[in-house]
Amino acid sequence: MTPAASQFKKNATALTADLRHRALIRTALKKYEVVRDDKVSRFQNWQSARQSAAEIKWDAVNHLDTHLVEFARNLEARGTQVHWASNAAQAREIIIGIIQERKAHSIIKSKVMTGEEIHLNDALEKAGFEVVESDLGEYIVQLRHEAPYHFVFPAMHLTRGEISDLFSKELGTAPTDSPEELTMIARRVLRDKYITADIGISGANFGIAETGMISITENEGNARLTCALPKVHIALMGIEKILPKLEDLALFLPMLATAGAGQVMTGYNTMYGGPRQPGEADGPEAFHVVLLDNNRTQLLADAEQRDALHCIRCGGCLNVCPIYKNIGGHAYGATYQGPIGAVITPHLRGLQQWKHLSFASSLCGACTQTCPVKIDLHHHLLQSRRNAIAQKPVWWEKPLFQALAFLFNHAGLFSLGMKLGRIGQVFHPLIKNTGIDPVRAWTRSRELPKVAPQTFREWWQTRK
Amino acid sequence: MVANPKMNERENILGRIREALSLPAPIPGAHHGEPSHPVSECDAAAHIPEWLPRVGVTFEEQIALFRTNATELKADFLLLDSQEELVAKLREIAAAEGWKKVATHSHELTDDACAALGLPMVRTDNGYEARDMESCDVGISACDALIAQTGSVLVTSQSAGGRALSVLPPHHVVLARREQLIADLPSAFALLKTKYASGYPSLISFITGPSRTGDIERILVLGAHGPKKLTILCV
Known part of the structure; x- marks a missing residue:
């Protein structure tokens, strides 16, 4: 194993x-x-919505090369830098490179599952940067030095008591059993981080090829703040996240919210098409999109399972x-x-x-x-x-099936086997689930099927 | 090793994709023999409005749906009869909540209303200090549209005073006109395509209710990071 x-x-x-x-x-x-x-x-028709969504993603994934080229071209046309990473090491290197070039130190992150995939936080901390997760659930598991428990609800396994103890220990706050007070503690701590962070790192739920935008779905507003205040915004995105057209979001935003969290729309669904544009009040000076393969193209090559990239x-x-x-x-x-x-x-x-x-x-x-x-x-x-x-192949499977074939091909041996089985099952309870039970792997958690008191052939003969 | 791997990664990835796609994939939704209609050259998008939640055709139906959705989302929605009434309502809220400082941006709807409050103002139009805005009690902004189907407010970095104004202060007040009410999400994207044909703003956001989280025991808490309150005043 x-x-x-x-x-x-x-x-x-x-x-x-x-x-x-x-x-x-x-x-x-x-x-x-x-x-x-x-x-x-x-929904007027959820099943048809599923079919349409499957078809749109099928188009996106089965023409991924053209969509990605269009996506990158449109982003670059408005001042975004697009990076391509074949594997986790390259993606980490690109991101660390951007941060070092800026001589930056503190980083605020909104939820990035691809970041978990490439162990980005570890790499950033080892490179000497301060990284703070801003999604409440992610912040909690970060304080516990744990991986997310669920990729949508990261702290689903914790009770308010455990979270209160964690905050008391790590932040020195007074214990409370109110989820609202606990949320407000995190709010106060993180507010300052948004304002002082040099770099904001986010993920992307969708990449719109037609317009060159990433779309982020969230409830808390932490991604909105992460992408508004720091001077640099880096988005890490798997190459399969593409949608061909902007209006495809009219279907995908409510479907993601419904299937993911039981909401018609989540609190904030935001499309980012570049760094701060001329005439805009705020926003980052630089926007980087890092496209990650990391073996997604291997899955793409398996035509039978390719739809897993949808x-x-x-x-x-x-x-x-x-x-x-x-x-x-x-x-x-x-x-x-x-x-x-x-x-x-x-x-x-x-x-x-x-x-x-x-x-x-x-x-x-x-x-x-x-x-x-x-x-x-x-x-x-x-x-x-x-x-x-x-x-x-498992080495013993072939000889086992050969032996069974031999048994099934010899009527005398087969009926002898059935008789022995009938006798054997009377005594089996004596050794059941002990060290000498030959079928212990099965009986440890299950019952062995019973051999019938009479086989079909025996019954057929008595019938005459 | 290639001489300059970074420059080549784009071509490497695209090359692997093209090679992988040389084998065709089964049509979507075909679960082993279960009949499924063929991929219709992706006119799937054309039918989206027929699958999404139903919206009435008249203004009354749509405003009623918007109100129901907003209430469910714990946002405050008020339909007012005139600009004077809007100013009066805003002053009333300001007094009730004890606002001391207001963040806003220049817009025909916000200008008079904010001036009437007579409070210190942070305007985002020509840049601002993040700490200065963080200390405001409210962010007052215009919007691009109100969406009946979902109770969402559509804002962009051009229409609503930038990126932070609608999320940094603890209370977000949206000022909108009746004509800005639209039926559904597909019409919202159609509107964006026409309105910003010459160039999209760098941020487009659908705001659906105040900031919320359920990360602790799946219990809803408002004001996780963004505004604890969302008020929509429509004239």
């Missing part, structure tokens, strides 16, 4: 037994389902996934959790190291059904299982 797989197994085993943890996730996600269903019902990172599939609901976000050990993470992580970080995620699924299809851009998620998990085994 690879280190990632054994870590996953260890985490999942411990967490499924943690009832308090499971109750916490369920409460949080139950509320989500209620509000999401309410907002879905406001993902708009709403997190809807996590919220309905029975596995996520039981093991939570940290167990995965990956930047992107849940079904979408299980599909894309093997492509981004290696199939053999991450194939275990495709096996950690009941294949119920709730993810596929909920996905606003109709990614065929649970079939992709099956395909990854197939691909992983084809690439590296």
Whole structure:
């Protein structure tokens, strides 16, 4: 087993037994389902909206080269610098280069999942910069030196008590059990950071090819402030985030809000098309967009699973996934959790190291059904299982099936086997789930199917 | 290693994309045998208004929908009959909240109304100090449109006094005219395309309710980083 797989197994085993943890996730996600269903019902036709969204993203991803060229050209025409990074190291180098050139020190960040993917905070801190996350959930997990628990709700696993203790310890504030007071503590601390930060780093939910803009979806206004006050704005964006036309947002903004958080629209949906333009009151002097590949082109090359690049990172599939609901976000050990993470992580970080995620699924299809851009998620998990085994077969499978074929081809042996099985199952309870149980891997958490008291052939013979 | 890898990354990435796309992908939404209509050269966009939440056609229906949405979002919406009434309402709010300093920008709607408050003002038109604006009690701005479908206010860095005015002060007051009420999101993008045909502002933002977060136990708290209050005054 690879280190990632054994870590996953260890985490999942411990967490499924943690009832308090499971109750916490369920409460949080139950509320989500209620509000999401309410907002879905406001659409005149949610299913057709999904189909349109899937078609628009299909066009974007299947003509990605032309859209990206157009996107970069339009951005550059209005004074934005566009950078291209093939991998994480290049992206970090580009970003650190921009900051060093500015002789800057302090950085304010709004939520950037691609930043988590390339471990940007670590790299920035090692380079000697001060980095502060401004999204409330991200700020909380940053203070805890933790990875986000969910890529939309980063601090979903914490209670207000735990957050209050954290703030008392790290910020020296008085304990409180009011979420509002806790939010106001973070507001006060972070306000000053926006004003004093030299650099603002953001992500991008969409990149509009037609007009050369990035679009950021948020609720708190932290990204608005991050992109308004510092002198330099750097946006890190995966190459697959492209949408062809500006008006495509009329569909994607409400769908992302509905599927992601059960809102018709989130608080702020903002398009940035450049640095401060002549005649404008404020805004950064420089705007940099860093386009990140980091193995996305490998996923693109898999035509069968290419639609996984349609993902708009709403997190809807996590919220309905029975596995996520039981093991939570940290167990995965990956930047992107849940079904979408299980599909894309093997492509981004290696199939053999991450194939275990495709096996950690009941294949119920709730993810596929909920996905606003109709990614065929649970079939992709099956395909990854197939691909992983084809690439590296399990040595004992072939001889096992050969032996079974031999057994099934010899009637006498087969009926002897059935008889032995019937006798064996009488005594099996004596050794069940002990060290000498030959089928312990199965019986540890399941019942062995019973051998029928009479086989079909035996019955057929008595009938005559 | 290539001589100058940075210069070549663009071509490397585009090259990998083109190579990957030489294999065609299955049509979207086709879940293994489940019938699906073919990709219609992406006229998908043409039907967007038919899928989104329904909006009435008359002004009364649309204003009622905007009001319902704004109320649900915990924004204050007031439809007023005249500029005088607007000025009076603004003074009333100023007195009730004890405003001491106001941030605003030059616009036919904001100029008279803000002058009537008789308070110290930070105007963003010719630049401003961030700390100065942060100490204001309110940001008063104009907008591009009010969107009935979602209860959103559409602002840009040109129409609403820059990027920070609508998010930095703790209370954002939007002044709008009845003619600025539009039906839905597709009409908002159509409006942007016509209005800014000669060049888009560097920021376009749909503001939907005051700043909010649910990051602590999924409990709604207003005023996470941006304004705690959003007031929309429409004449």
